[in-house]
Amino acid sequence: MVLASQAQHGMWITERVHGTGTAYHMPFALWFDGPLDREAMLAACASVVARHPVLSCVFEERDGELHLVPAAAKPPVEFLPSVPDPEGFVEREIARPFDLERGPLARFTLTGVSPERHVEQVPPERHVEQVPPERHVLLFVGHHLVFDGMSKDVLVRDLAAAYTGGPLPPLPLPYGGTGEVPAEAAAYWRERWREVPSVVVGGVPRTPRVAGHGETVLFDLTREMAAAAFDGVSRFELFLAAVHAVLFRYGNAEVSVAVALSTRTPETRDHIGLFATELPVFSSPEPDLAFRDLALRLRAEMRLLNAFREVPVARAVGGIRPRPALAPASISFRRRAADQDFPGLRVSAEWKMSNHVVRNALHFQAVDGDDGLRVTLHHSPEIVSREEAERVAGHLRAVLEAVAADPGVRLAALPLPDAAVVTASPADSPKESPRLGAAADDELVGQVRAIWMEVLRLDDIAPDEDLYDLGGHSLTITQICARIRKRLGVDVPFDVFLDDPTIAGVAAAVGELRA
Structure with missing residues (x-):
């Protein structure tokens, strides 16, 4: 274990x-x-x-x-x-x-x-x-x-x-850890974290609320990435800056892009497993900022972030509700290894297969190999249409072409449509969590309250205080559920902490499950 x-x-x-x-x-x-x-x-x-x-x-x-x-x-x-x-x-x-x-x-x-048998396209008398x-x-x-x-x-x-x-030697199971959050990581994320629930695309805020059906747009940026490269930034940093620039020009004054990062070490580089995390990278550029300077800012931020990449944001900050995605847009950028030889066989790999579900409004999956840089843009047609996703791909290409001509091009001068002035509709406004179920009796509320105070290490919590306002996170939920199971004999579904994350709400759920 x-x-x-x-x-x-x-x-x-x-x-x-x-x-x-x-x-x-x-x-x-x-x-x-x-x-x-x-x-x-x-x-x-x-x-x-x-x-x-x-x-x-x-x-x-x-x-x-x-x-x-x-x-x-x-x-x-x-x-x-x-x-x-x-x-x-x-x-x-x-x-x-x-x-x-x-x-x-x-x-x-x-x-x-x-x-599939087919007929060679030759004159009829020579069909083979x-x-x-x-x-x-x-x-x-x-x-x-x-x-x-x-x-x-x-x-x-x-x-x-x-x-x-023949057979390969086994490897150990390289997991484990205390789950403690270093003070430096907590300070880093508390200074930077902010809620950015929506991304403006086509002049309209798009807010992914659940993981939904996904479709894909495929495009190749091999030529554009090679031409736009300049000293001081990696290919990943160039790609990240291009995405930030496109989203900024769409009218996102606060850009939030979740980035997939490897947490592999020399000890785990040969292991199959989950050695990756997803962390948000923020920017608030000015229109007159040069693209080169935006890329260098993001490079410097990535250097700081990498020191804490093994610490989940929700664990470091607390108070973040469980959600399908940390940011409305995300990037997975990976340099794939060289092709392997299977003697006597011609082999082709599908590195970017879709699972047909997307957690963000836009997810850019880029694979950089010896044969070039291919991108799959995943989107939910209910949030971003295929036509809009294709337009995003075209704008990303246009930004890289402009950078190839002049890395110092101002963001305001990039060949993209001017941002529309957008006011968030009521549908995009935060909603109060619904309060579900009948009220629980005072004794049950007291028992649940005692558990919350133990787990959160607080001397007093009101029955209607929100778990996430108190700094709760995924580990907190698991610990509360474990204590309720042990002391009250009830398995509380985790979605209760999404619908009504209060002592009163959880106690009501416990009462209903006991009935």
């Missing part, structure tokens, strides 16, 4: 509170053309499972702490006969749910792809049927709790090694 990381705990509570569907499903596919040795590939998958024990773990809450424990069964490694509809097969596998408490939280499926070479697809789907973006590189490397060389 190993204590889960802070990032895993935060993701686990978000999944339990919001029911995020497939938002945390991470699919990855390898397509093989040529004479694949099926038995060797299935054995390689089994070897990867044995090497990385996190794939065979589930999550169990005990006395307010979240632990990784062995699942009853290891991740399945299956071979299916040829499928006539590979796209439909992939979509069904991505959509299959995971059980965080029973597992397994990963699965491998190898299948042959039915060859051509049969494409043998083709297979290996589909991996893992829950984000046990898999991250860099895990894809580790997975491919280990599969290639096991396919050609």
Whole structure:
């Protein structure tokens, strides 16, 4: 039994509170053309499972702490006969749910792809049927709790090694920690954190409230990124600055973009697992600010933020309600490893497969490889239409082209539409949390109040005070639920702390569950 990381705990509570569907499903596919040795590939998958024990773990809450424990069964490694509809097969596998408490939280499926016979385009008297070479697809789907973006590189490397060389030596389970927040991290985030619930796109504030159906816009920035590069900033920092510049010009005076960051160390660089976090990066540029200076500001901010990247914002600040996303826009920017060799096979990887759910209004997923920089812009059509998402992609390209011509171009001079003057509609205004359920009796309120005071280490709490106003966070919720379960014999659903996060509200829920 190993204590889960802070990032895993935060993701686990978000999944339990919001029911995020497939938002945390991470699919990855390898397509093989040529004479694949099926038995060797299935054995390689089994070897990867044995090497990385996190794939065979589930999550169990005990006395307010979240632990990784062995699942009853290891991740399945299956071979299916040829499928006539590979796209439909992939979509069904991505959509299959995971059980965080029973597992397994990963699965491998190898299948042959039915060859489509076609006729070569030659004169009629010389028609010859051509049969494409043998083709297979290996589909991996893992829950984000046990898999991250860099895990894809580790997975491919280990599969290639096991396919050609046999079993791999096992690795330890590298999790655990006290969950304590360093004082420096708390001070850093308390100074910077602010609520930015909406992002203006097309002159209208867009507010993602739940994880919703996602669609994608694909575009290539290989040429633009190469031309816009200048000394002093990395490719990631250039991309981050371009996104901030576009959003600022859309009318977002306060830009908030959540950025996926690796928390890997030399000890964990070879491990599959969740060694990543998502943290907000803020900017408040001035119209006359040069793009170069914006990029350098963000570079300096990233240097400061990196020192505290292992500390979740909600844990450091307190008072942040569990939510599908920390910011209305987000970026995942990853430099992928070199291609691996599978002898006798031509291999292609799908590095940016969609799980068809998006937690933000806009999510930019960029993969930077030797073959260029490709971007997938994920958006919910209910919040941002496809036409608007395509326009965002075009504006990002236009900013990079302007920077290529002059890195010192002022933000106000970027070739983008002038920002519209927007007033938030009532739908975008914060709403009071509904108060649900019947009132609880005084004795039950007192018992719940005593638990809250213990967990929050406060001498007095009024029955109608909001948990998040008191500095509560995901660990607080887990600890309160654990004590209620132990003393009052009731499992309180986590979503109670979203609907009515007060002593009175929780006590009412306990009373209803006892009835």
